[in-house]
Amino acid sequence: LGFVSESLDEKKTHTRDASLTSALEAYKKARNDVCASMCDEALKLLKYQRTLEDKHKEGFVGKSVHDTCKRLLELMDVKEAEKMRGNFKIPERRFWWLRIQTLADLGDWVELEKF
Amino acid sequence: MSHLQGGKADISLIQIAARNNLITLLEKCPGPKAIVWDNSLAGPVGLVAQYAVLREHAVVKMYPLRAVPLPETDVKHIIFITRPKLHLMDLVAQNVHNDSKARGGPKKQYHLLFVPRKSLLCIKRLEHSGMFGSLTAIEEFKCDFFPFDSDLISMELPEVYRDYHLENDPSCLYQIAQAIMLLQKIYGPIPRIWGRGAAAKQVWDLVTRLQRENISNEIKEQQNSCIDRLLLIDRSLDLISPLATQLTYEGLIDELFGINNTTANFPADKFLSNEERSSESLAEDKKQIILNSGDKLFSELRDKNFNAVGAFLSKQAKLITSQIEDRHDKTVQEMKLFVQRLPIMLANKEAVVRHTAIAECIKEVTDSYDFLDCLQAEQEFLNCIEVDKVSPFIEDLIAQKKPLVKVLRFICLQCIASSGLKPKILEYYKREIVQVYGTQALLALTNLEKVGLLKVQSSTRQYTVLRKALRLTMEDTSEVNPTDISYVHSIYAPLSIRLTEQLLKSGGWKQLQDVLGLLPGPTVDESPLIPNGSSDSNTNSPSIVLIFFIGGCTFAEISALRFLSQQEDPNVEFVIATTKLINGDSFLKNIINADNDK
Numbered sequence: 160l161g162f163v164s165e166s167l168d169e170k171k172t173h174t175r176d177a178s179l180t181s182a183l184e185a186y187k188k189a190r191n192d193v194c195a196s197m198c199d200e201a202l203k204l205l206k207y208q209r210t211l212e213d214k215h216k217e218g219f220v221g222k223s224v225h226d227t228c229k230r231l232l233e234l235m236d237v238k239e240a241e242k243m244r245g246n247f248k249i250p251e252r253r254f255w256w257l258r259i260q261t262l263a264d265l266g267d268w269v270e271l272e273k274f
Numbered sequence: 275m276s277h278l279q280g281g282k283a284d285i286s287l288i289q290i291a292a293r294n295n296l297i298t299l300l301e302k303c304p305g306p307k308a309i310v311w312d313n314s315l316a317g318p319v320g321l322v323a324q325y326a327v328l329r330e331h332a333v334v335k336m337y338p339l340r341a342v343p344l345p346e347t348d349v350k351h352i353i354f355i356t357r358p359k360l361h362l363m364d365l366v367a368q369n370v371h372n373d374s375k376a377r378g379g380p381k382k383q384y385h386l387l388f389v390p391r392k393s394l395l396c397i398k399r400l401e402h403s404g405m406f407g408s409l410t411a412i413e414e415f416k417c418d419f420f421p422f423d424s425d426l427i428s429m430e431l432p433e434v435y436r437d438y439h440l441e442n443d444p445s446c447l448y449q450i451a452q453a454i455m456l457l458q459k460i461y462g463p464i465p466r467i468w469g470r471g472a473a474a475k476q477v478w479d480l481v482t483r484l485q486r487e488n489i490s491n492e493i494k495e496q497q498n499s500c501i502d503r504l505l506l507i508d509r510s511l512d513l514i515s516p517l518a519t520q521l522t523y524e525g526l527i528d529e530l531f532g533i534n535n536t537t538a539n540f541p542a543d544k545f546l547s548n549e550e551r552s553s554e555s556l557a558e559d560k561k562q563i564i565l566n567s568g569d570k571l572f573s574e575l576r577d578k579n580f581n582a583v584g585a586f587l588s589k590q591a592k593l594i595t596s597q598i599e600d601r602h603d604k605t606v607q608e609m610k611l612f613v614q615r616l617p618i619m620l621a622n623k624e625a626v627v628r629h630t631a632i633a634e635c636i637k638e639v640t641d642s643y644d645f646l647d648c649l650q651a652e653q654e655f656l657n658c659i660e661v662d663k664v665s666p667f668i669e670d671l672i673a674q675k676k677p678l679v680k681v682l683r684f685i686c687l688q689c690i691a692s693s694g695l696k697p698k699i700l701e702y703y704k705r706e707i708v709q710v711y712g713t714q715a716l717l718a719l720t721n722l723e724k725v726g727l728l729k730v731q732s733s734t735r736q737y738t739v740l741r742k743a744l745r746l747t748m749e750d751t752s753e754v755n756p757t758d759i760s761y762v763h764s765i766y767a768p769l770s771i772r773l774t775e776q777l778l779k780s781g782g783w784k785q786l787q788d789v790l791g792l793l794p795g796p797t798v799d800e801s802p803l804i805p806n807g808s809s810d811s812n813t814n815s816p817s818i819v820l821i822f823f824i825g826g827c828t829f830a831e832i833s834a835l836r837f838l839s840q841q842e843d844p845n846v847e848f849v850i851a852t853t854k855l856i857n858g859d860s861f862l863k864n865i866i867n868a869d870n871d872k
Binding site for chain 2: 193194197200201221222223224225226247249250252253256257260
């Protein structure tokens with residue numbers, strides 16, 4: 160069933176949703192809950208990224224959850240990033256790694272001090 | 275004498291056979307010719323026939339096989355040398371098509387050489403493309419093995435493990451069987467065969483079939499066999515060893531810089547003296563160094579644990595300095611001798627300088643906290659410490675988005691050490707990886723599950739038992755003066771080699787019943803009848819054991835084998851054959867993302 164998900168990696172942006180959905184269905188049939196839920200999440204991410212693109216006027220589609228969140232932090236959109244953390248269940252540990260890393264990259268020492 | 279000779283089984287015979295084959299094929303096309311190489315072959319074939327040899331036979335130009343038209347040349351023949359792969363056939367057809375159309379000048383002839391064998395599918399593909407007729411000849415360049423060293427040959431087939439275990443495609447095994455036939459043709463029939471694993475069994479079945487077919491049409495020469503035993507090892511027996519970091523000199527060079535066809539590239543600035551650094555521009559930022567036993571110093575260093583390399587190098591350096599300094603107060607006679615020896619001493623000095631520079635490159639990495647942390651985490655896994663939990667170390671790696679291969683290497687290692695991960699942990703890792711590396715990573719994970727590198731915990735604890743029974747981890751081994759093969763990974767003895775050691779000591783699989791139950795696949799144990807019973811030659815000389823790794827082996831494993839053959843107890847000499855030299859990164863990369871080239 161892996162080949163169903165392969166279709167989503169082809170650079171066909173238009174069929175992305177459709178192939179993800181069919182992958183989701185296939186995983187469900189195979190009772191592969193883990194993969195099914197991941198496809199589900201990927202769909203959710205895709206939708207979310209489209210709204211982000213409207214907001215920030217730059218490309219988000221194709222990035223992973225982690226990279227999306229990182230980009231948001233780099234854009235200093237901490238509120239949206241926090242929202243993502245909740246929506247996509249990003250573990251505490253990883254979120255703070257990300258937060259510290261981006262702050263350090265931005266050279267925002269004042270904000271970094273607050274930890 | 276070349277670096278290939280020296281063992282009891284002379285590897286240069288393979289080189290000569292292959293080279294002669296190539297030359298005969300080249301001579302079939304008189305006049306100047308150009309060769310178009312399949313990229314994966316240009317390097318390895320260089321080990322068989324250097325460019326100078328090709329030039330002698332009127333090869334004037336060489337190009338890589340690509341999707342762009344060939345440059346203009348006025349040669350009479352164009353020879354394509356490729357692996358029998360379908361996508362390469364399309365490139366060949368495209369090239370021939372463009373080239374024959376482009377110019378109206380003197381007609382060229384196109385030839386195609388398959389390495390090592392023709393494939394019907396490929397020929398069909400060419401026929402479909404309509405270019406089959408334009409090819410003057412299709413031949414086979416029968417080069418199964420590329421000779422690497424006096425005890426090492428490789429087929430240079432990186433996809434074997436993937437093909438067999440992921441795609442369920444056993445055609446590579448047929449090629450291996452053919453290769454073994456070739457070895458028996460050169461070195462005589464092998465009287466005793468051991469093997470373990472599904473792939474090993476299948477290869478041997480194929481060999482027996484080929485032998486039966488062979489006997490009917492050519493009577494076997496009454497040849498004395500040069501190789502006493504053959505041991506076939508399926509890589510799936512031991513997936514731990516490729517994942518563990520190699521800590522021998524050669525192994526580390528491979529892990530950090532990559533060794534291809536016995537050559538490695540290093541950052542160039544380490545190899546220039548101060549004057550050179552200022553004068554020479556940064557035209558070349560890579561320094562290429564050939565690493566084989568032709569370099570005497572390297573042959574002494576390669577199998578040492580890296581911690582022993584520094585001391586050895588400084589000792590050599592001192593020795594040479596004292597030799598060169600020691601030229602005062604001498605008679606004319608002694609002076610003459612000294613001058614005679616001077617070139618050798620200077621060459622030695624150069625070698626010491628070279629390897630000191632390499633060692634510095636390595637040390638820069640191995641002294642870093644990153645490397646040491648990784649090593650510590652790895653060794654904890656191997657010692658079964660906290661393998662049943664989510665490892666915070668792996669979590670951090672993921673959070674920092676370290677290269678995916680590195681992360682997967684650790685997860686696979688943990689998975690093996692705990693004999694399968696608990697479903698919850700596996701799911702957690704999967705989710706983390708997909709969130710960080712994107713959905714493509716899901717495919718990588720699926721592939722790893724298919725080949726059994728990632729799995730859910732079952733009731734038997736294979737690793738725990740094997741670790742005890744085969745003493746896979748040793749607490750107090752000296753890295754400088756090793757007494758056990760575990761020195762190659764500092765604490766861990768490669769399972770494959772430990773198995774070999776035990777097998778040779780006990781003289782058969784029967785004595786190893788208790789551990790065998792834990793290893794996958796069937797056993798091969800046969801002694802085919804040899805026409806003249808000359809197999810029991812004098813027992814004093816070491817017996818030659820050919821070890822064939824189906825699916826690749828690491829430099830550390832080779833070092834461990836060389837270490838074993840220096841020991842007195844199993845009085846053996848090893849010849850190592852592999853489908854490819856691998857390390858953890860290259861091994862995993864092959865499994866997770868070879869989809870690109872389809």
